[in-house]
Amino acid sequence: MGFHSKPTTFVGHVNIKVENLARSLKYYQEIIGFNILEQTADTAKLTTDGKTSILSLTQPEDVVPKQGRTTGLYHFALLLPEKKDLANIVVHFSEKGIRFGSSDHLVSEALYLHDPDGNEIEIYIDRDPSEWSWTDEEVAMAVDPLDFDRLLKNRVPGETWEGLPEDTLMGHIHLHVSELEKTEEFYVKGLGFDVVNRYGRQALFLSKDNYHHHIGVNTWNGVGAPKPAENSVGMESYTLVLPNEEAIKETIVNLKKIGVFVTEEAGRKIAYDPSGNRIELTI
Numbered sequence: 001m002g003f004h005s006k007p008t009t010f011v012g013h014v015n016i017k018v019e020n021l022a023r024s025l026k027y028y029q030e031i032i033g034f035n036i037l038e039q040t041a042d043t044a045k046l047t048t049d050g051k052t053s054i055l056s057l058t059q060p061e062d063v064v065p066k067q068g069r070t071t072g073l074y075h076f077a078l079l080l081p082e083k084k085d086l087a088n089i090v091v092h093f094s095e096k097g098i099r100f101g102s103s104d105h106l107v108s109e110a111l112y113l114h115d116p117d118g119n120e121i122e123i124y125i126d127r128d129p130s131e132w133s134w135t136d137e138e139v140a141m142a143v144d145p146l147d148f149d150r151l152l153k154n155r156v157p158g159e160t161w162e163g164l165p166e167d168t169l170m171g172h173i174h175l176h177v178s179e180l181e182k183t184e185e186f187y188v189k190g191l192g193f194d195v196v197n198r199y200g201r202q203a204l205f206l207s208k209d210n211y212h213h214h215i216g217v218n219t220w221n222g223v224g225a226p227k228p229a230e231n232s233v234g235m236e237s238y239t240l241v242l243p244n245e246e247a248i249k250e251t252i253v254n255l256k257k258i259g260v261f262v263t264e265e266a267g268r269k270i271a272y273d274p275s276g277n278r279i280e281l282t283i
Contacts, residue, residue, distance in 0.1 A: 003211040004079070004169045009192065010214050011173050012241040012282070013054050014076040017233050018117050021059040027116050028057070031098060032078075032123075033089070033163035049166040054078075058236050066118040066233035069221045071176045071275040073235035075112065075120035078164065079171030083154040086111070086125045090151065092161035102146035107132045107139060107212040109146055117233040124171060132212060139196050139212050141205070173238050174216035175277050178225045180204060182274040183217050190255040190271075191240070227276035237270075237278035248281055 004010045018024040025044055028034045034055065037047035042061075045053035055076070080086050086109060093100055093113070101112040110124035133140040177183045184204055187193045193206035196213060202220060205213035219225070228234050242248050248269065252262045255271060262271045262281065269281040 003207075003209060003214075004171070006241070007243040008209045008211070009240060009242050009247070010208070010211075011170050011238055013056065013239040014073075014170060014173060015056040015058060015236040015238070016073065016076070016115075016119050017058050017060050017063065017231075017236050018115070018119070019059065019063050019065060019233055020116075021057060023116055024057050024059075028055070031093075031096060032115075032121065033092075033161070035163070048164045048168040054168070054170040056236075060231040062231050064229060064232045067228045069225055070228040070232075070234075071178055071221065071225050071277065072228050073119060074174040074176050074216070074218060074220075075122045076173050076235075076238075077110075077122035077124055077171045079169045080123065080125050081165050081167040083109075083125055083151065084156055084159070085165050085168075086123070087152050087155045088159065088161040089123060090148065091155070102148075104142070104144040104146045105212075106142045106144070109151065111146075119233065119235075122171075122174075126171075126212075129210075134210075137194065137196065138198070139205075139210075141197055141212060172214050172216065174218070175235075175273075175275070176221040176225060177217045177219060177273070177275040177277070179223055179274070180217065180219060185258055186255075186260065186273050187215060187217070190258050190260055191251060192254065225275075235277065237280055239280045239282055242281060242283055244283055248283065251281060 034046035037053050038045040042059045044057045046055045047053050103110050108124045108126045110122050112122050114120050187206050195204055196207045197205035203218035206215045207213045262269050271279045
């Protein structure tokens, strides 16, 4: 999976805010299939391989429910290694009575569901990149019905769902933003991503090294949508993994050129996109 390893820049980790940590941990362990790597009274780092965390949960002080029509998380997307893994989790969700949506995006096959707080999760597998269709620098994507009969043929007889596979990755993140012009400048000129798909004037899909998208942004919550309250359910931050220190220095210079300044908080380099989405730059 070279699209999610160095030297590509990719989304490595997402930190979301929840109302009730205990309730969320039960859901993310029993329904989604994570394990706990570290836990405090109000935070938990979740893992699939027992070594690294790709998702963290935080229960803010005086937390308030998810606010509608704001910027922030649209969904975070967990990328499974194989088709049989997606087939197995479909059966698992069905057995647990979990409602979920689905879509065939041409480049990938995806399921969609919401955690107890309304944070949206995508769980997907990629089709082989040789099957992706590119016209000039734009990749073809769609929202077609998912063929469950064909997908479920990938199940291995006698194999059951046993949680997320250890090779599960944070495949991409999709964000609500307040507008697209400054957002595109930030992600392209500042962070160095390429626009690989435009959904009219409502959404952009951005990637490095010809992935279908590492980051999606949209204005579906309204142009001019405000930033949510700091203590509301939603996304706290996401982490961009860059190849090396030189790449971070170059990114800081490029962001400064467009009027964005990277700050340091507890030793971590932090930038905010024009809609207030918080990004940690790391190697």
